[in-house]
Amino acid sequence: MSVGETTLILLAGLIPLGYAGFFLGRRKAMATQADGTRLHSRPQQYGWYSVVSMAVPAIGVAFAASLLNLLGWIALPSELVLAMTLITAAAGFAYGLMAIRPTLRARNTLDRLIRWLLLGAALISIMTTLAIVLSVIFEAMRFFREVSVWEFITGTVWSPGDSFLEAAGRGDEVSEGGGGVFGSVPLFAGTFMVTAIAMAVALPIGLLSAIFMSEYASLKTRGVVKPILETLAGIPTVVYGFFAAITVTPIVVDIAGFFGLDASYSNILSPGIVMGIMIIPFISSLSDDVINSIPQSLREGAFALGTTRSETIRNVVVPAALPGVISAFLLGVSRALGETMIVVMAAGVRPNLTWNPLEDMTTVTVNIVYSLTGDQSFDSPQTLSAFALGLVLFIVTLTLNIISTVMVRRFKQQYD
Structure with a gap:
């Protein structure tokens, strides 16, 4: 019996039992209540107690059997696992119905279950993040056994050289002095360059758009402009890459030539501009929500003192919304740091x-993709360099998040 068939049969058994448990448990509680006995919980909560008593042990048995099979300790037949699960469900079903009585704290049991489910969801998120970080650290340490950390962080030349030949078992073809040089400064320089260009485009346009929609636009205009602006967030990045390569790059080259400048057709300015256009909806939408949350009394107080609308926006609204604007800005920075497709194209x-x-440049994420693709072995320096780059990029992003938290707390104000 395949896993899919076992799952279908299991669901076909548990769903009717669950429905019957809820119906019978609620009916038993309602019958008790009709006799004039005061119940601790509501009748439907007793019904859900029966469902939980049936489902939780059954799912636990199925999960334990799957875990044992996955770890290779005990390989139980699918038929046996199915039978054990259904028997456990039937026993839980009977226990749940018998346990229903006026003093049963069904509501408390359900609350504890929900609390444990929410805690489990939080732990899954935390453990997933921890697993990602540890996997990157362990592989990066393998790379740093072959390449100096100081050379990697401060080196100004990134040239894997003939390291791919060594990884492919063709070390005899490596020329003398042809080993790889892994200086990450050019990659991070390109990353920060394209991020700075993108934010120089996205921040003013996004913030001014948010101010217009929240302070000047009518409801009708806002209802038309805001959805159109947010449509930019749904465009695939590969489409932005086509737009940057086919449309924006020739324009940038022509404008640079008009001023007597020499521009490459693979310059970093074009993807930076297009990336900024892509980030505009993030900054605009978040800033708009923050500005709309500013109490109207602040605006009315400023108007009462004789300020104009523009002065009120500049001196009252924007400073009050500054923590949210900073958060939107740093969200855009994180989005730009991780962008790959536009830069590649x-x-x-x-x-x-x-x-x-x-001039042409590249970014950390592009090189990570480039290092993890191809025919080089996984333990080659060029492949392991992707994990080292990911680790440094993670540290940079974490530092930005810490700085943003400090800045938001510093500028945050409470309004009654």
Whole structure:
């Protein structure tokens, strides 16, 4: 019997039992209540108590059998697991009905179950994050056994060289001095460059759009403009990449040529501009919500003192909304730091340390994808460098989040 068939049969058995448990448990409680006996909980809560008494042990047995099979300790037949689960469900069903009495604290039991479910969901999120971090750290440590941490962090040349030949078992073909050089500065320079360009585009446009929609636009105009603006968030990044490579890049090259500047067709400016356009909805939507949450009494008080609308926005509304604007800004920064597709399609993959945005550069995420694809083995320095880059990028993002938390707490104000 396949896993799918076993699951279907199990559900076919548990669902009717659950429905019967709820119906019979509630009816028993209602019958007790009709006799004039005061119940601790509501009748439907006794019904749900019967369902929980039936389902939780049965699901526990099925989960334990699956875990034992997954770990390779005991491989139980599917038929046996199904029979054990259904027998446990039937026993729980009978126990749940017999346990129903006026003094049974069914509501408390259900509350504890919900609390444990919510705690389990929180622990899953925490453990998943911890597992991701530990997996990246362990693989990064393998890389740092072969490459110096100081060289990796401060090196200005990223050139894996012939490391892929060594990984492929062709070390005899490696020329002398042809080993890999893993200096991450050019990659992070490209990452910060494209992020700065994107935020220089997204922050003013997004914030001004939010101010217009919340302070100046009528309800009809807001109902039309806001959905159109938020449509940008639903466009796939590969479409943005096409737009950057086919439309924006030629325009940037032509404008640079008009001013006598030499611009590459794989420059970093084009993906930065398009990435900023992509981030506009995030900043605009969050800033709009924050500005709308500012109490109207603050605006009316400023108007009463004789300020104009623009002065009120500049001196009252925006400072009051500053924590939310900072959060929106840093959310956009995180989005830009992790973007890959636009940079690949419009800027290429050449690590280049330069201050000129008209030249080609690449980012950390692009190189991570490039390092993890291809025919090199998993334990090669070029592949393991992806985990080292991911670890440093995680530290940078964590630092930004800590800074944002400190800044938000510093500028946050409470309004009664």
